[in-house]
Amino acid sequence: MESTIAYEEMRQLATRVFMRHGVPADEANITSEVLVEANARGHDSHGVIRIPKWIEGISSGAIKSRFLPRALNDCSSAIWLDGGQCLGPVVAEYACHLAVRQARDYGIAMVSVKNASHIGMLGFYAELMARSGCIGIIATNTESGVAPHGSAEKVFGTNPLAIGCPTLSGPVFLDMSTSVVARGKVVLAQRAGAAIPEGWAVDSRGQPTTDPNQALAGALLPVGGPKGSGLSFFVDILCGALSGTAVGKDVRGTFDMRQSGSKGDIFIAIDPEKIGGIDRFTGLAQHLVDQVRQSTPAVGCDRVLVPGEYEMNFRKQRMENGIPLASDLISELKALAGE
Ligand SMILES: NC(=O)c1ccc[n+]([C@@H]2O[C@H](COP(=O)([O-])OP(=O)(O)OC[C@H]3O[C@@H](n4cnc5c(N)ncnc54)[C@H](O)[C@@H]3O)[C@@H](O)[C@H]2O)c1
Numbered sequence: 001m002e003s004t005i006a007y008e009e010m011r012q013l014a015t016r017v018f019m020r021h022g023v024p025a026d027e028a029n030i031t032s033e034v035l036v037e038a039n040a041r042g043h044d045s046h047g048v049i050r051i052p053k054w055i056e057g058i059s060s061g062a063i064k065s066r067f068l069p070r071a072l073n074d075c076s077s078a079i080w081l082d083g084g085q086c087l088g089p090v091v092a093e094y095a096c097h098l099a100v101r102q103a104r105d106y107g108i109a110m111v112s113v114k115n116a117s118h119i120g121m122l123g124f125y126a127e128l129m130a131r132s133g134c135i136g137i138i139a140t141n142t143e144s145g146v147a148p149h150g151s152a153e154k155v156f157g158t159n160p161l162a163i164g165c166p167t168l169s170g171p172v173f174l175d176m177s178t179s180v181v182a183r184g185k186v187v188l189a190q191r192a193g194a195a196i197p198e199g200w201a202v203d204s205r206g207q208p209t210t211d212p213n214q215a216l217a218g219a220l221l222p223v224g225g226p227k228g229s230g231l232s233f234f235v236d237i238l239c240g241a242l243s244g245t246a247v248g249k250d251v252r253g254t255f256d257m258r259q260s261g262s263k264g265d266i267f268i269a270i271d272p273e274k275i276g277g278i279d280r281f282t283g284l285a286q287h288l289v290d291q292v293r294q295s296t297p298a299v300g301c302d303r304v305l306v307p308g309e310y311e312m313n314f315r316k317q318r319m320e321n322g323i324p325l326a327s328d329l330i331s332e333l334k335a336l337a338g339e
Contacts, residue, residue, distance in 0.1 A: 003330055004322035011036045013330075014048055016337040021058045023065040027090045034089035038121040039323045042314035043175075045184025046121040049329060054087075054118070055336055057257030063117045067091055069098075072114075077106040080243070083116025085260050089124075091116035092138075092265060096125050099269035100132045107274035113265040114243040118142075118254050123175030123311060126164030129269050130171030133278055137268040138162045141239040141247065142254040146179045147219035149229035152206025154219035155248045157263070158183050159235035164308070166278070168286035174307035178232035179220040183255075186212045186220065191326075239264040 005013075014032035019025060031054075039047030057063035067086035071079055079098060083091040095111040102109030119125070122138045129136025142157030160182070164173030177183075180200045189196045190212035201215030202208055209215055222228035240247035243264030253261030272281035289306050297304055305313075 001327040002324050003327045004324050005330060006322050007036060007040055007319055010039065010048060010323055010325075013333055013337060014051060016339075017051055017055065017333055018058075020336070020338050021055055023058065023087065027065050027067065027087055030093055031087050031089045034092075034120040034124050036323070037124055037315075039325070040315045040318045041121070041123070041311035042318075043121050043123075043182070043311070044325075045182050045188050047323075048325070048333060049184075049188070050118070050120070052332060052336065053257045057117060057253075060258040062253065062258050062260045063087060065090075067094065069094055077102055077109045079109070079111045081111055081113045083113050083261075083265075085115050085117065088117040088119035088261075088265075092119040092125055092267070093128070095265070095267040096128050096136065096138075096269070097132075099136075099267045100129055100134050100271075103134055103269035103271040104273075108268070108270045110269075111267040112239075112243045113267070114245045115261060116265060117257065117261045119265055121175065122160050122162035123164070123173050123308065125267065126162035126173035126175060127171050127308070129267075130164035130166045130173060132269075133166055133271065133273065135165040135270040135272065136163070136173075137270075138266065139235045139239050140265040141236045141245075141251055141263045142183075143251050143256075143263075144249045145183045145216070145220055145255075146222055146232060147202060147206070148233070149222055149226040152202060152204070152219070156222070156229075156232040156236060157251055157254065158220065159232040159239070161231065161235055165272075165285055166282050167289050168282050169289065172285070172289060172306050172308050175311070176223070178222060178228045178235060180223050180228075181220070183216075183220060186215050190216065238266050242266065 015028045018028035064085045067090045070082045073080040099109045099111045125138045126136045139161045144154045146156040158177040158179040160177045162175040195210040201220045203214040203218040236247045245264040246262040251263045253259045
């Protein structure tokens with residue numbers, strides 16, 4: 001059975017769950033915002049459904065709170081940050097602000113993070129950097145679940161990537177797994193006892209499957225064949241290899257949260273003010289937005305959307321009508337909050 005819950009009510013409930021498990025109010029707030037925003041934007045696989053697993057991680061000690069930033073190098077524009085196994089959204093939000101602050105001085109700044117837990121929906125951070133006037137690029141590597149192009153075996157994670165920038169009419173942002181879909185969407189189908197569309201996954205022999213159980217035992221497919229496979233490869237390089245954590249099959253702590261995270265994240269901020277000025281940049285970015293929106297829709301398509309518009313349309317509708325959630329999930333979250 002499904003119920004609907006208002007955004008703010010969900011956010012407060014999520015915050016209370018984290019606080020009841022020892023997370024300080026500021027960190028509980030940041031974490032719940034990233035998760036509830038995912039629900040608001042239609043990425044339910046990265047929303048509050050994650051909370052019970054994250055609480056398992058907190059209770060087991062694999063995920064810590066009270067993040068104390070610690071740089072592992074001495075470089076102002078290429079910062080190597082230890083996340084201290086703390087809550088991913090807290091570390092990620094800090095890394096975004098740091099990258100933006102340093103980009104104001106150097107034009108570009110990069111924060112490579114090791115030892116942070118799962119950071120949730122990446123588009124949140126791309127939008128945050130875009131709202132600060134920067135181009136933001138974020139990626140993270142995850143536990144393996146995706147077969148490289150031509151392989152029957154999972155090696156890569158769903159290794160998502162987000163890119164955002166300001167325009168005259170607000171931020172635009174791409175937010176995508178480098179697999180056909182996020183693994184969480186297959187888990188949602190498994191929970192619902194539903195089939196997944198053809199083309200998402202193969203079973204453990206490398207045969208196409210629409211059964212979510214076989215897909216999880218087998219492998220998801222990279223988006224766009226060799227191109228997504230190549231992107232996924234380099235997300236592993238930019239995140240796992242650069243941060244000095246783990247790559248491919250060695251990545252841990254994004255499915256089973258009772259294991260400490262051994263993945264990496266990258267946050268890159270570019271300040272257009274340093275390269276010809278923000279006004280010129282946002283003017284041209286807006287020009288591209290207008291060209292895309294005004295292009296002739298293909299047959300069967302009502303409107304042509306720019307990156308992130310899909311999510312923002314969802315958000316508008318869910319802010320008005322509430323967030324649909326499985327009733328048993330709401331009960332589980334209330335129980336975790338001790339209510
Ligand atoms: N932190 C992690 O470890 C992790 C891992 C994997 C995925 N994720 C998150 O999972 C979420 C879902 O990822 P996904 O790959 O399934 O996303 P998706 O396939 O739903 O969307 C990908 C992109 O396509 C755009 N889009 C979707 N429909 C569109 C349309 N009709 N017209 C124009 N653009 C459209 C969206 O705006 C988005 O930018 C993302 O928020 C991602 O960050 C996180």
